[in-house]
Amino acid sequence: MQRALLLLSFIPFLACQPSSKNTQEKPSVDSTQTLVSELDSTSIDLVEKKATLGKAETITVTNDPVFHKTKTFEAIPLGNVLKQIPAYAHLKPEETQVVFECEDGYNPSMPLTKVISSKAYLAIRDKDAAAGEDWTTLQKGPETKKIAPFYICYTDGRGNDPTYKWPYNLVKISLTSASKETAALFPKHDDSVVKGYGLFKTHCLTCHALNGVGGTLGPELNRPKSVTEYWKTGDLKAFIANPERYRDRVKMPNLGLKKKEIDEIVGYLSYMAKQ
Structure with a gap:
């Protein structure tokens, strides 16, 4: 989406630039394709290539x-x-x-x-x-x-x-x-949940998004409502510790986390509920 917005805002800018003949010209197809190529240069489609x-x-x-x-x-x-x-x-x-x-x-x-x-x-x-x-x-x-x-x-x-x-x-x-990923997820105002942030990033972010950053295999955990606001804290911690006890055919694996680590993750999620 950001690439598309950048492209849409940039093309009109190109279009209003004066030529050497002091006339307005639209960008050529070639120049537009070059711009799209540059904006799309940070990834590789493995199947296509x-x-x-x-x-x-x-x-x-x-x-x-x-x-x-x-x-x-x-x-x-x-x-x-x-x-x-x-x-x-x-x-x-x-x-x-x-x-x-x-x-x-x-x-x-x-x-x-x-x-x-x-x-x-x-x-x-x-x-x-x-x-x-x-x-x-x-x-x-x-x-x-x-x-x-x-x-x-x-x-x-x-x-x-x-x-x-x-x-x-x-x-x-x-x-x-x-820095883009860190800016979206790092707890800027509470040093006590930094450890929880690190654990979440290592164990949870691969499958779950937080504020739109992360995987999509599991549900988004913070918007429009944080998981900590509709799960009882004790049940949430017990679910993270052993998902199969709560849900049949659950996709989430047992991550082998210690009780203190789970506490840290839930503490971070509770902090992020206000962000």
């Missing part, structure tokens, strides 16, 4: 946290894929977030510095799949998960660190300003 993503290699992932075993994939170094995003060469890694956009609304993000300092790969095929298949079927409880078309994985043992994301069903990668 599949044929040109780069050369794949065979990799082995030990203790894959999605499949819970050692896996072998045909994969492309993620750094090579990111370099195909037009804006990549001009961004400062320490000021940039990588957003992984999945078909099902799961949209985790990571600092670009973490991504490029790890052995991250874009898996394009599961080499352990049955003959004639590109991917192994993943069963999680009663649900069958779709891994295709792409999956982010690591060969340097990142499975136990929740700050490293392993999104599957991936279709798009975008680059965004880290």
Whole structure:
């Protein structure tokens, strides 16, 4: 939406600029297409660009946290894929977030510095799949998960660190300003909930949005009304601790959070209810 507004406000500005003949001219089709291209230069559609993503290699992932075993994939170094995003060469890694956009609304993000300092790969095929298949079927409880078309994985043992994301069903990668995400979510007026903010960002933001920032797999948690305003606090904390006790076929997993961590997250959500 912001790109569209910027485009609409910028084109009339171009149109009213005088030419060398002191006449008003509308921007050419070529110049408009160039502007659209520039505004759209911070992401890559993986499905559309599949044929040109780069050369794949065979990799082995030990203790894959999605499949819970050692896996072998045909994969492309993620750094090579990111370099195909037009804006990549001009961004400062320490000021940039990588957003992984999945078909099902799961949209985790990571600092670009973490991504490029790890052995991250874009898996394009599961080499352990049955003959004639590109991917192994993943069963999680009663649900069958779709891994295709792409999956982010690591060969340097990142499975136990929740700050490293392993999104599957991936279709798009975008680059965004880290300060933009922080500005929308950081508790500016209460230092006591900063820890809760960090925990929420690590464990919850991938699936849930807050004030429009975050994933769409789960519900928005703050607008138009905060979840803390219509859930009893005790029930909300108990649900976060063990969702399956509250809802049949719930999509939210047990995050393995400690009681104090859950308290911190709910405290942050309560603070954000006023923001």
